[in-house]
Amino acid sequence: MDIRDCPFRKKRRPWRVDLSSFAxxxxxxxxxxxxxxxxxxxxxxxxxxxxxxxxxxxxxxGFCTSRRAGSGDHAYRITKKAQISAPTxxxxxxxxxxxxxxxxxxxxxxxxxxxLLSIYSEQGVQQLGVELGRSPVxxxxxxxxxxxxxxxxxxxxxxxxDGKWHRIAISVSKKNVTLLLDCKKRMTRALPxxxxxxxxxxxxxxxxxxxLDEEVFQGDIQQLLIASNPQAAxxxxxxxxxxxxxxxxxxxxxxxxxxxxxxxxxxxx
Ligand SMILES: *[C@@H]1O[C@H](CO)[C@@H](O)[C@H](O)[C@H]1NC(C)=O
Ligand SMILES: *[C@@H]1O[C@H](CO)[C@@H](O)[C@H](O)[C@H]1NC(C)=O
Numbered sequence: 001m002d003i004r005d006c007p008f009r010k011k012r013r014p015w016r017v018d019l020s021s022f023a024x025x026x027x028x029x030x031x032x033x034x035x036x037x038x039x040x041x042x043x044x045x046x047x048x049x050x051x052x053x054x055x056x057x058x059x060x061x062g063f064c065t066s067r068r069a070g071s072g073d074h075a076y077r078i079t080k081k082a083q084i085s086a087p088t089x090x091x092x093x094x095x096x097x098x099x100x101x102x103x104x105x106x107x108x109x110x111x112x113x114x115x116l117l118s119i120y121s122e123q124g125v126q127q128l129g130v131e132l133g134r135s136p137v138x139x140x141x142x143x144x145x146x147x148x149x150x151x152x153x154x155x156x157x158x159x160x161x162d163g164k165w166h167r168i169a170i171s172v173s174k175k176n177v178t179l180l181l182d183c184k185k186r187m188t189r190a191l192p193x194x195x196x197x198x199x200x201x202x203x204x205x206x207x208x209x210x211x212l213d214e215e216v217f218q219g220d221i222q223q224l225l226i227a228s229n230p231q232a233a234x235x236x237x238x239x240x241x242x243x244x245x246x247x248x249x250x251x252x253x254x255x256x257x258x259x260x261x262x263x264x265x266x267x268x269x
Contacts, residue, residue: 102169105165126211
């Protein structure tokens with residue numbers, strides 16, 4: 001959080017130096033400088049400010065038109081105009097996890113071939129990329145350049161962009177990546193990365209695209225979560241993205257109307 005944004009800062013009175021006001025000022029400054037608490041899993045859509053509906057994004061009905069408990073789901077419709085990115089360290093304090101899960105509830109336009117998410121190093125190297133489309137690749141490149149592009153895991157025979165909703169969960173553990181599709185299909189591919197792989201968090205995270213690609217993601221997205229453990233992907237349908245006869249867990253309440261967060265003050269360029 002930018003210190004200039006601190007709503008309490010104006011209350012500071014330099015001429016009041018008695019101990020209580022000193023303590024108060026210290027407390028307030030400490031609160032204002034605390035990093036925004038990062039949940040696990042990271043709610044990527046929220047961290048990228050989608051609930052504030054930036055240009056090219058609007059609210060639409062989501063995966064379930066109704067749920068047993070409560071109203072129907074909400075999703076975000078992403079059009080070509082959207083340009084959504086943020087410094088990666090706004091999403092991940094410290095390191096990007098070595099073993100992790102990426103989970104999405106998404107409905108891509110039929111025939112699309114585009115990246116849903118890209119993470120770039122400070123030097124501008126794309127280190128992670130989730131592609132949607134026919135026979136999508138899972139792009140991953142550690143600090144040593146492994147795996148080489150010809151060794152990127154490829155999920156041939158799968159189509160993640162057919163105009164229908166899909167629950168896509170990717171589990172990365174050690175040197176394997178497993179795609180769990182719609183709570184049933186399971187495909188594991190080798191991920192020949194090094195033994196201590198690092199994904200840089202000093203660069204940028206880009207939603208719905210990768211640099212220099214003409215094709216960008218178009219469609220609806222309801223959830224995009226990154227967990228710092230490889231097990232979460234296996235539990236995606238049960239814990240995070242249940243069928244329509246179960247309520248959505250709290251973390252998924254992505255109704256922009258109930259969105260209250262200090263991070264709303266952040267501006268993404
Ligand atoms: C990632 O998973 C592998 C295999 O289970 C394990 O050996 C390694 O320590 C894990 N890395 C971290 C940072 O937990
Ligand atoms: C990687 O996947 C292969 C094939 O499914 C499996 O035999 C192996 O145990 C997996 N390794 C790890 C570390 O999960």
